[in-house]
Amino acid sequence: MSLRDLMIQAAYLAASVFFILGLKSLSHPDKARRGMNQAAIGMLLAIVGTLANSGIVTYQWIIVGLIIGTLVGIPLGTKVPMTAMPQQIAISHGFGALAATLVGVNEWMVNGYGAGIDRGTMTALGFETLFGALTVTGSLMAFGKLQELLPGKPITWPLQNATSLGLLAAALGLFGWLIVNPANPVAFWAMCGVALLIGVLFVLPIGGADMPVVVSLLNSYAGLAAAATGFAIGNNVLIIAGALNGASGFLLSILMSKAMNRSFANVIFGAFGGETAGPAATSATGLSVRSVSPEDAAVQLAFASRVIVVPGYGLAVAQAQHVVQELAEQIEKRGGEVKYAIHPVAGRMPGHMNVLLAEANIPYDKLLDMDEINPLFDHCDVALVVGANDVVNPAARTDPSSPIYGMPILNVDKARSVIVLKRSMNAGFAGIDNALFYEPKTAMLFGDAKASLSRLVAEIKSL
Amino acid sequence: MSLRDLMIQAAYLAASVFFILGLKSLSHPDKARRGMNQAAIGMLLAIVGTLANSGIVTYQWIIVGLIIGTLVGIPLGTKVPMTAMPQQIAISHGFGALAATLVGVNEWMVNGYGAGIDRGTMTALGFETLFGALTVTGSLMAFGKLQELLPGKPITWPLQNATSLGLLAAALGLFGWLIVNPANPVAFWAMCGVALLIGVLFVLPIGGADMPVVVSLLNSYAGLAAAATGFAIGNNVLIIAGALNGASGFLLSILMSKAMNRSFANVIFGAFGGETAGPAATSATGLSVRSVSPEDAAVQLAFASRVIVVPGYGLAVAQAQHVVQELAEQIEKRGGEVKYAIHPVAGRMPGHMNVLLAEANIPYDKLLDMDEINPLFDHCDVALVVGANDVVNPAARTDPSSPIYGMPILNVDKARSVIVLKRSMNAGFAGIDNALFYEPKTAMLFGDAKASLSRLVAEIKSL
Amino acid sequence: MSFITVIQLYVFVLAAFVGFMVITRVPPLLHTPLMSATNAISGISLVGSLVAAGSGTHRISNILGCIAVACAMINVVGGFVITDRMLKMFRRKPDGARGGSATP
Amino acid sequence: MSFITVIQLYVFVLAAFVGFMVITRVPPLLHTPLMSATNAISGISLVGSLVAAGSGTHRISNILGCIAVACAMINVVGGFVITDRMLKMFRRKPDGARGGSATP
Numbered sequence A, B: 001m002s003l004r005d006l007m008i009q010a011a012y013l014a015a016s017v018f019f020i021l022g023l024k025s026l027s028h029p030d031k032a033r034r035g036m037n038q039a040a041i042g043m044l045l046a047i048v049g050t051l052a053n054s055g056i057v058t059y060q061w062i063i064v065g066l067i068i069g070t071l072v073g074i075p076l077g078t079k080v081p082m083t084a085m086p087q088q089i090a091i092s093h094g095f096g097a098l099a100a101t102l103v104g105v106n107e108w109m110v111n112g113y114g115a116g117i118d119r120g121t122m123t124a125l126g127f128e129t130l131f132g133a134l135t136v137t138g139s140l141m142a143f144g145k146l147q148e149l150l151p152g153k154p155i156t157w158p159l160q161n162a163t164s165l166g167l168l169a170a171a172l173g174l175f176g177w178l179i180v181n182p183a184n185p186v187a188f189w190a191m192c193g194v195a196l197l198i199g200v201l202f203v204l205p206i207g208g209a210d211m212p213v214v215v216s217l218l219n220s221y222a223g224l225a226a227a228a229t230g231f232a233i234g235n236n237v238l239i240i241a242g243a244l245n246g247a248s249g250f251l252l253s254i255l256m257s258k259a260m261n262r263s264f265a266n267v268i269f270g271a272f273g274g275e276t277a278g279p280a281a282t283s284a285t286g287l288s289v290r291s292v293s294p295e296d297a298a299v300q301l302a303f304a305s306r307v308i309v310v311p312g313y314g315l316a317v318a319q320a321q322h323v324v325q326e327l328a329e330q331i332e333k334r335g336g337e338v339k340y341a342i343h344p345v346a347g348r349m350p351g352h353m354n355v356l357l358a359e360a361n362i363p364y365d366k367l368l369d370m371d372e373i374n375p376l377f378d379h380c381d382v383a384l385v386v387g388a389n390d391v392v393n394p395a396a397r398t399d400p401s402s403p404i405y406g407m408p409i410l411n412v413d414k415a416r417s418v419i420v421l422k423r424s425m426n427a428g429f430a431g432i433d434n435a436l437f438y439e440p441k442t443a444m445l446f447g448d449a450k451a452s453l454s455r456l457v458a459e460i461k462s463l
Numbered sequence C, D: 001m002s003f004i005t006v007i008q009l010y011v012f013v014l015a016a017f018v019g020f021m022v023i024t025r026v027p028p029l030l031h032t033p034l035m036s037a038t039n040a041i042s043g044i045s046l047v048g049s050l051v052a053a054g055s056g057t058h059r060i061s062n063i064l065g066c067i068a069v070a071c072a073m074i075n076v077v078g079g080f081v082i083t084d085r086m087l088k089m090f091r092r093k094p095d096g097a098r099g100g101s102a103t104p
């Protein structure tokens, strides 16, 4: 091994260590930023190490690619609003997977269209193109659904699972054929095509609100594709980074499914979570709802000494994070205490609420996890529910026939009084009615969350 | 790669995974036993895999070795009392390190006394024999001190650090020479000899009570020796198991030093912790000690409703774990509540007290960590200190000139009353006086802990 | 299967272990930054892309490689920038600029 | 340094990471069993010892190997037996046999 090769390997090893340290630093918000800078340095090392590779003889294509990538990447990183995070991440996975796929295709093509490839390498290349290609189309579909370019509802068709399984079998069959005979263009291109199709058909039947689970799973696939690239070209940093991503994506999608109290299989094959649009299914049988004026709600909040804000998906939709902070400021000015109750699957992405509230400059020690905040509802004067619904639905505790039965929820119904901000009596993501809204202690303040909150702020100021 | 080799590699990979899972299972006592059984299966897999190796042609020597090892190992595992754990672990490290060293020496000898060895392999072999040899003698010395075959006191001599540094430099010089020229018997044997000597001289100046830190560090060295073997013979399971041990030993010795509020360097080079024998240095300047009769102490305990037992090294010396349990049973029978306060460095080994009390069938949820138990002393009627001293010394909180100042301690002085069982006014491991013993609320019950506890049990029964 | 592939398998398995252990320690508070961080790291495909784009033997490699480099670089740049943007927002206390809040 | 050595270095580094992360999660309650468990695992030197003891080329290998096998086996057997003996003792509630204690 030449000195140059040794230096390259050292750079790759250092990059791997930096990636691990970077992810490790995310275990604490105070260390996270520095850690991610380390990870970025690791990426730089990996790039520089690769450029020193003796196999690289021409640089103009590289430079063009790097410039384009940077020019697109910077606005993507700086301009995208926090509320659009899920779709941003989805489309990025698509890019990463496309890169892996193209590398695999190229590797196969330049080695005599498979003729110069042994079976071991072909196995790795096959994995790479298979996972890569289905991640590309899958991510695009997820992006489309999240950005609402495509209908968010699950799109189903007859014999749906049979088609999917058939395609999967076809892809695996072609893959097997390729391993036996790598120099088989028909099989190779057919496999790529089938993989692209699988990506589309795999995501179509999943509801828009379940997309975060899909995105996370695709992250895992993108990681596996990168690891397969590593096996194919014998590069350890690819294997390690790929394995890290694979583990992370897999774990997060499991965690999300669990927190939604659904099995992973149910998310992927259930075609659930599309009925968000219509009004609540089992609505209002003889129960009455008490609605409140902004003036009265403002008085209640102004004189409360303990307020807990419960943000949900509606906060993200209304982009109301900054107004919520202003309201809290007003309450605190008058001597009240404001805390935030963060349910693990509030919003549409793990950690969604935390990012939004952090954006509004709310210190993270006021954002309390479900386990920490639940005991505090007992001594809370007002629970202010801002666009949350399922995560505060007592049916999860009391009604065994409810689809969300068993999901841990925020005990908002234990608070002395509750104010709910939402636009209508429509259901949330799970499409079910919420008994909390009919309780005598609950007051509904209808309207867009941002508008209602602004009113509340104005009213409190003028008190 | 032949199918046989593939199977062997699969066995090694599985073994590595089992080892990791085994250690991971130790994060919870309920899962630990099953996890360690997995680790044992991993070891079995590694052995079977190795026996399938095509390089093995004769089995009689193997069988003899395995039989001897088993015959010695079983009584060592089943008969050694829990109180002798530190020395048992010390001597075991010696055996493991001897095996690694002999493998290294053999590898060097059969390859034409170094003539058939390239520099890379020589580097690995050198590490292996160096770390292995010094661990062998170091472990034997540690065993000797713990078993009190050798004087526990630090043995120092003029120019001690200079000699040690000189020897270390000599070993490294010889090692470097060997890498340049592996076929150099003089350098090889000299290096082995120097390494053996370093092991002895490294442990001699360390006090007997500091041995656990040394044992842990030697565990780390034994791990590194095993990992080096892995590099030398190209075996991954050795590398992985070695790295696991290296990390574990290193981490534990750091944790121990920290909990003793001493720097790692101070433990290794400080020649501290030998003055255990004599009476307390700054003893009794005008203060008086109140001694109590077993009868009076028994009455106090029998009518207490909250008792916290604080075990220390004296409990291990007296082997009083079973009697302590009997006493607790008596108190509980009379309606009192008994908890145990476990300081992280009580005793002479991390987790020492936990093992002893678990041996006496005390459920582990009654053994509370320092952070958990400290707030409970405020509401405790009697704190029963059984052979503990330094870990309850308030000087750690109050006296900046004390050698243990800053070490976190158990707040025994916050209890309503304190009974201390020890044989005399002698100091503990740190060799310093303890103001707790002179406080008005403290009563001393002099005598061997086991004898005193038996008296207490008898007295309570007869009340 | 060569011996090198076998060791690479060890690397993969160990890295997956590290991944699982590291990720389980990330609090829900930081799950969104975690997603974008792994997204950025998955731009490591760049390594393979650069080799293809810089190859001197086939024009097709240059073209496919160039596209791959661009895609992976979007991932890297976008991912790290956005992660940093998010993490910058997480603070224990609000910064001095906002004078309103009553809690010290 | 060969490419294989380089990958082995990766294996070592990753395993050390795994080790650190696994060990930091072991509670003080189980530190003594941990010490004896790692002690048992360090008997893995057995793998190298077996190869030496079974070699067909040098008598000295057989002899040194035989001693090494015995030593490593002491480690393995003693270590696992004693760890299990300790872990067996850790229970949440005392077993039925001891009827004395008042707490349920």
Ligand SMILES: NC(=O)c1ccc[n+]([C@@H]2O[C@H](COP(=O)([O-])OP(=O)(O)OC[C@H]3O[C@@H](n4cnc5c(N)ncnc54)[C@H](OP(=O)(O)O)[C@@H]3O)[C@@H](O)[C@H]2O)c1
Binding pocket: A209, A210, A211, A212, A213, A256, A259, A260, A311, A312, A313, A314, A315, A317, A318, A344, A345, A346, A347, A348, A349, A350, A351, A352, A386, A387, A388, A389, A390, A391, A392, A421, A422, A423, A424, A425, A426, A427, A428, A429, A430, A447, A448, A449, A450
């Ligand atoms: N976080 C994740 O990782 C994740 C991933 C996938 C799925 N999910 C699921 O998403 C759900 C999250 O629960 P959630 O309570 O946060 O949300 P939710 O149950 O979906 O309810 C959101 C509510 O916000 C209201 N809303 C929408 N836009 C609004 C606006 N502009 N102003 C005011 N209110 C508005 C809606 O009522 P109106 O229409 O009446 O206004 C709706 O009832 C859970 O069921 C969870 O399982 C979460």
Ligand SMILES: NC(=O)c1ccc[n+]([C@@H]2O[C@H](COP(=O)([O-])OP(=O)(O)OC[C@H]3O[C@@H](n4cnc5c(N)ncnc54)[C@H](OP(=O)(O)O)[C@@H]3O)[C@@H](O)[C@H]2O)c1
Binding pocket: B209, B210, B211, B212, B213, B256, B259, B260, B311, B312, B313, B314, B315, B317, B318, B344, B345, B346, B347, B348, B349, B350, B351, B352, B386, B387, B388, B389, B390, B391, B392, B421, B422, B423, B424, B425, B426, B427, B428, B429, B430, B447, B448, B449, B450
């Ligand atoms: N746990 C670890 O990992 C570790 C490792 C290394 C060092 N250390 C050090 O060890 C010390 C541990 O503190 P500790 O409070 O447990 O012990 P200690 O401070 O060493 O005190 C033990 C006390 O027990 C008494 N004792 C001895 N034999 C006895 C018997 N048969 N019956 C009754 N009493 C007896 C002794 O007093 P008499 O002689 O008067 O009876 C002595 O004062 C700390 O300083 C710690 O830093 C701990």
